[in-house]
Amino acid sequence: MGSHEPSSSSSTNGGKKSSFRRKVFSGIKGKKGDEMPEVKKQKKRKAFKMKKKVFRSSDPLLSVFMWGVHQSVEQLTHCTIPPLLLDTDFKAFSKISIENYNFNSDNMTGKFKFKEYCPIVFKNLRDRFGVKEALFNQALSSCEPYYESKVQPSRNSLLFDASSAQGDALKEKERGHKYFYSKDNKFVVKIFHSEEVEFMHSILNVYYNYAVEKAGQTLLPQYLAMYKITVSSIEYHMIVMKNVFAVNLRIHKKYDLKGSKVDRAATDKDPTLKDCDFLNEDMKIRVGEEKRKHILAMLESDVQFLSQLKIMDYSLLLGTHNVAQGHEEREMDEEHSSSDDLLDGEEFNNNKDSDVPMEIEEEEEEVEDQIYENGYTYFSDPAISNKEVYCFGLIDVLTKYNATKRAAHTAKTMKHGSGAEISTVRPESYSKRFLEFMSNAFV
Numbered sequence: 477m478g479s480h481e482p483s484s485s486s487s488t489n490g491g492k493k494s495s496f497r498r499k500v501f502s503g504i505k506g507k508k509g510d511e512m513p514e515v516k517k518q519k520k521r522k523a524f525k526m527k528k529k530v531f532r533s534s535d536p537l538l539s540v541f542m543w544g545v546h547q548s549v550e551q552l553t554h555c556t557i558p559p560l561l562l563d564t565d566f567k568a569f570s571k572i573s574i575e576n577y578n579f580n581s582d583n584m585t586g587k588f589k590f591k592e593y594c595p596i597v598f599k600n601l602r603d604r605f606g607v608k609e610a611l612f613n614q615a616l617s618s619c620e621p622y623y624e625s626k627v628q629p630s631r632n633s634l635l636f637d638a639s640s641a642q643g644d645a646l647k648e649k650e651r652g653h654k655y656f657y658s659k660d661n662k663f664v665v666k667i668f669h670s671e672e673v674e675f676m677h678s679i680l681n682v683y684y685n686y687a688v689e690k691a692g693q694t695l696l697p698q699y700l701a702m703y704k705i706t707v708s709s710i711e712y713h714m715i716v717m718k719n720v721f722a723v724n725l726r727i728h729k730k731y732d733l734k735g736s737k738v739d740r741a742a743t744d745k746d747p748t749l750k751d752c753d754f755l756n757e758d759m760k761i762r763v764g765e766e767k768r769k770h771i772l773a774m775l776e777s778d779v780q781f782l783s784q785l786k787i788m789d790y791s792l793l794l795g796t797h798n799v800a801q802g803h804e805e806r807e808m809d810e811e812h813s814s815s816d817d818l819l820d821g822e823e824f825n826n827n828k829d830s831d832v833p834m835e836i837e838e839e840e841e842e843v844e845d846q847i848y849e850n851g852y853t854y855f856s857d858p859a860i861s862n863k864e865v866y867c868f869g870l871i872d873v874l875t876k877y878n879a880t881k882r883a884a885h886t887a888k889t890m891k892h893g894s895g896a897e898i899s900t901v902r903p904e905s906y907s908k909r910f911l912e913f914m915s916n917a918f919v
Contacts, residue, residue, distance in 0.1 A: 533620045536585045537707050538656070541665070541714070544590035544703060546617035547572060549609055557600050565596045566681050589706035593677070597684060598701045604687060605698045605718065612663075612700065616716070619659035657719065663700070664719045672874045673713045676702065679785055686781055692851060695771075695792075695869045696778050720793050720852045720869040726802055727795035727867065731759075734791050735906075735913035751913070760919045761794070761866055764857035768918045771854070775870075775914055779907045782873055788906040789875040792914065797865040877903050 533539045548570070558565075571591045592598075602612060654667045676699075687694065698718040705712045721727055731749045734740065740751040763771065775792075782790060856864040901909070 536588075537705065537712060538621055540585065540588045540590060540705050540707055541703070542617045542620070544572070544592070544705065545701075546613060547590070548592050548595065548701075548703075549613040549617075552595055552599050553609070555596065555599070557603055558596070561597060561600065561684070563681075566594055566677075566684075568596065569593050570595055585707055589704075591704040591706075593673075593702040593704070594680060597680065598699070601684065601687060601698075602700050605692055605700065607700060607718070615658040615660050615662055616665075621656045621658055621665065624655040624657065661724075662719055662722045663716055665714050665716050667712055667714055668874070670711075670713055673702070673704070675874055675876060676715065682785070690777070693774060694778055695774050695852070696781075697869065697871060697873060718852070720871070721795050721867050723797075723853050723865070723867060725797045725865055725867075726805060728798050728801060729796045731794040731796075732791045732871075733794060733913065733917070734789070735910040754917070759917075761868075761917050762857050762860055762864070762919050763854050763866065764859070767854060767857075771918060772911075772915060776911060778870060779911055782870075783903045783907040786877050786903050787873055787875060788877050788901065788903045790873045790910075791871050792868055792910075793871045795867040797867070799863040799865065 533542065551570070569591055571589065573589045575587055599609070602609065656665050656667075657663065658665075683696075683699070686696075687698075692698075699715060700718065701716040703714045703716075705714065729749060731754055733751055733754060735751065737751055737755075742749050742753050782788075852869040853865065853867045856862075856866065
């Protein structure tokens with residue numbers, strides 16, 4: 477009996493092995509009918525190829541700016557906005573220093589620094605001004621910004637060539653132009669001096685409280701972020717703002733108004749129209765009595781705020797769009813684009829995915845919709861026949877009346893006389909004259 481137990485055990489184990497083999501090796505049969513093990517084919521994995529160029533610009537400064545904005549917004553994604561900001565939030569900063577950056581080496585410098593001032597404060601301001609983080613990130617980091625140009629055509633024209641405009645970016649930078657814009661034209665970035673950064677820091681807490689108090693009902697610049705970028709050992713200080721002309725309309729005339737008449741006219745070097753041009757054209761901002769009261773009340777509050785901070789030399793940046801003229805121009809642009817496409821053997825297609833922002837339909841209701849999206853834009857009085865759209869807001873509000881301005885005031889007074897309406901005057905006098913001018917400009 478003892479000799480049969482091992483045999484029985486062996487037979488049982490053998491049966492289990494045989495059953496196991498049938499389960500594992502069932503599937504593919506060989507040439508002679510023998511069962512072969514099933515082999516799973518491995519998929520060939522191709523290396524990931526990025527379809528979209530990121531953080532790429534002909535200017536290394538813009539490439540670093542795009543990279544830094546993206547990093548900053550991503551880092552703040554999980555930060556909740558506190559109900560009450562502390563004094564430390566107005567002194568905080570984040571800093572990234574890169575020593576050997578190899579990605580996009582053709583466009584990005586290998587060594588740079590990116591510093592963001594008061595990130596929680598500005599994130600809070602973006603929220604209060606109705607700017608979504610995703611939109612802010614996409615507008616400034618997904619597409620290459622473009623430099624301001626004195627002769628640049630409207631970005632809303634169908635004939636606008638983004639590549640040629642950006643091709644002159646370095647030339648514009650060398651000319652000393654201090655601004656560049658997001659591709660969608662919603663945001664403007666000003667490159668400014670370290671003194672202005674210090675002054676901005678000194679008034680940021682007061683500015684924030686004023687913005688909260690007014691709940692966005694202000695014509696002051698809407699500051700959204702402040703950075704310092706170091707490229708090739710050169711420091712650039714930048715501040716991001718909402719663009720006053722952030723509507724999909726062609727601006728036909730642009731004015732810079734201070735309420736002064738001395739040396740305040742357009743020149744070949746600076747073609748922007750000014751106070752004397754505004755008066756010589758007998759120009760009026762025709763918004764109707766109700767809107768006029770609302771706008772002047774905002775201006776009075778904003779100007780009083782600036783005067784208390786000893787700020788002067790600010791301007792009202794005004795852009796006008798003639799609805800009838802814009803409609804004619806759009807038709808001409810469409811005809812021109814259609815003829816070009818027919819010559820190329822292609823059917824013209826007004827595509828929403830186009831790189832060129834399209835003008836909105838020149839209907840009153842749709843233009844009114846655009847007004848409520850942007851607090852800087854107003855439609856003309858419905859009672860007038862020549863309909864216009866006005867875009868305006870206060871700019872250059874970081875100039876304090878200091879020793880330099882006092883010296884300039886003395887020099888201009890000696891040159892033009894004590895009664896001349898020079899631009900460099902004390903903040904109280906500046907604000908009073910400014911409001912008087914605006915009271916006559918709006919009807």
